[in-house]
Amino acid sequence: MPALKKHLIHRIALGIALVLCPFLVSAQETNTSDLAQKEQAVRDLQTRFDVDFSKLQIYEQVRVKTSQAEEDALLYRRDSEALALLSRTGKMAQTLADLPENNATRIEVESQLRQRLAGIDTLIIGGLERLNRRIDEARARVPSLKGVDQFQARAQISSLQDLRYKTMRAMAEIFPTLEMLGIPYEDFRRQAELILTRQAERLVALLSFSEAATAEIAAEHSANPGNSELVLAYSEIQAQHEQELAQLIQITDALGLMGVNVSTYRAVIVKQRGVLSVDIFKGKVLQNILAEYYESIRFYLHENAVNVVLKTLFIILIFFAARLLSKLARRAAKAGVQRSKSGLSQLHKNVLV
Structure with a gap:
């Protein structure tokens, strides 16, 4: 009897295994397929990153004498491409985070990113300093320009300022990437x-x-x-x-x-x-606004205390005078209602006279 029971259990387990086997194989194939897709996505980003990085080197390698306007245009284009490349680095780091830590593709690409991001602090801060200098130089040229040249110079200043603030935002966004790659920051x-x-x-x-x-x-x-x-x-x-x-x-x-x-x-x-x-309801924003207006009101009261007191007293006197007149009117109406017909007739005569 125990042998028969053991045989039945073995048969049941074998049947369950046969039923679940296709699902397990399918799940494993799905996981393998998902991993392969993620690895391919990382490879695609890496290929595009390498192409753009090599393209960026052209601006540094080629030294051809050009006019000031052409040089400014090239520098602006270079900095714009560098900013786009920096933003793409963050996207690549997010894609890498989806891969297992021991994945060969992740390890390889992370190593390359560490090399590329070496000295990123000097590059970004130095880039901001160069942008500031170019903005100041462009501003200094504006008064001496006329017509179209002046409008172009102003447009250049606006574009450089926009690039500067985008670079500052990219600088703030880079720290999660540096932390993921283990780069001190x-x-x-x-x-x-x-x-x-x-x-x-x-x-x-x-x-x-x-x-x-x-x-x-x-x-x-x-x-x-x-x-x-x-x-x-x-x-x-x-x-x-x-x-x-x-x-x-x-x-x-x-x-x-x-x-x-x-x-x-x-x-x-x-x-x-x-x-x-909606920003007014975030954190201490409302508190700061109220505190600022309170200080303004307190300063006004301190500087104009006498006038404020006199105006307040005048308003209070008007208020009490209005209440007194209201009471007198109510009493007169009440007295008129309580008079007899002959008395009310005599009151009308007195009023008309």
Whole structure:
């Protein structure tokens, strides 16, 4: 009997194995297929990365004497390609994270990325410094230019500024990639945070200046509405204010990616926009705005205490006088209702007389 029971159990187990075997084989084949697809995706990204990296070297290897305008255009193109390559590095790192740590493809590509990203801190910070110099040089040339050349110079400045802020954001986004590859980045992160914070503080100051200039121009225009130069100046300062605000938003987002508390800058953004947004409810943004307005109210009360007190007393007196007149009117109406017909007739006669 025990032998028969053992035989039945063996037969049942064999039957289950035969039933599950196709599913297990299919699952294994699926996992192998998924892994192969992920490896191929990494290989494709690596091939494109190598091509773009080699293309980038052309700008450094070829030294042909060109005009200043052509040189500026080439440098802008080089920096734009370098920025795109840096962003692609982050995408490749995310794709690598989907592969097992002991995967041969992952190990090989990670090793190559470590070599390519060696000294990335010097490259990015040095690139930002070069962008700053080129922006300053372009600004210095604007007053001496006329017509189309001046508009082109201004467009160049705007493009360089946009590239600078995109580079700053890419700098903030690179740290997860460096951490995944095991590349030390603490010193680089401190420098990046300092660069972004200084830029944010500079923009906050510029926004304050442009806001004050806007108020001054508006006041002068009210006194002299026929001055067309004031209208032009107002339009220019408004455009400058909007540009500085957009730049502060970009820097604030970059600092937020690094985990820095940006509630103060978000409060400035909400205030300078002139409208409420969902940012007001994030973190300590609302608290900062209320604290700032409280300080303004407290300063106003301190500077105009006497006037505020007199105005308050005057309002209180008006309030009590209105209440007194209301009570007298109610009493008169009540007394009129309670009079007899003869008394009410006599009251009408007295009023008419």
